[in-house]
Amino acid sequence: MNSNKLIFNKNYFEEKIPPTFYDHSNRNDICPSIYSRLLGIKIFIDSKNPEEREEPNYPRFSVYKTNEIGETEEIAYETEVWQEILDFIEKLKQSGTGV
Numbered sequence: 001m002n003s004n005k006l007i008f009n010k011n012y013f014e015e016k017i018p019p020t021f022y023d024h025s026n027r028n029d030i031c032p033s034i035y036s037r038l039l040g041i042k043i044f045i046d047s048k049n050p051e052e053r054e055e056p057n058y059p060r061f062s063v064y065k066t067n068e069i070g071e072t073e074e075i076a077y078e079t080e081v082w083q084e085i086l087d088f089i090e091k092l093k094q095s096g097t098g099v
Contacts, residue, residue: 013045015082018089024070030054035070039092042066043085061085 017023017034024035024042031046031053042064050056060080064072077088 018086035066036089037066037070039089040066041076041089041092042070042072063088 013032018036020036020038021034021043022036023032025032029044031044033042033044035042044062044064046053046058046060046062048060050060053060059078061078061082061084062075063077063085065074065076067073077085079085079088
């Protein structure tokens with residue numbers, strides 16, 4: 001899937017979902033997420049407005065390492081900037097090892 005349509009309809013995400021990722025959101029989650037089995041990571045995408053987040057002091061984007069069945073394990077990277085997420089993804093692809 002390569003669109004910006006996520007289950008969450010709260011204008012959380014204005015970018016295209018990167019190749020190898022798909023919407024992995026669950027309506028029970030606090031915010032939407034995308035997942036890449038190939039890279040072994042799941043990215044949570046919180047509101048642009050920090051005051052609308054459950055934890056306003058946390059960064060908007062959080063990358064988690066996942067296990068073989070896609071469950072999150074540990075945080076790998078956090079940032080407010082989508083381009084930094086794309087750069088992180090590119091480094092993972094180049095390393096060929098995942099996180």
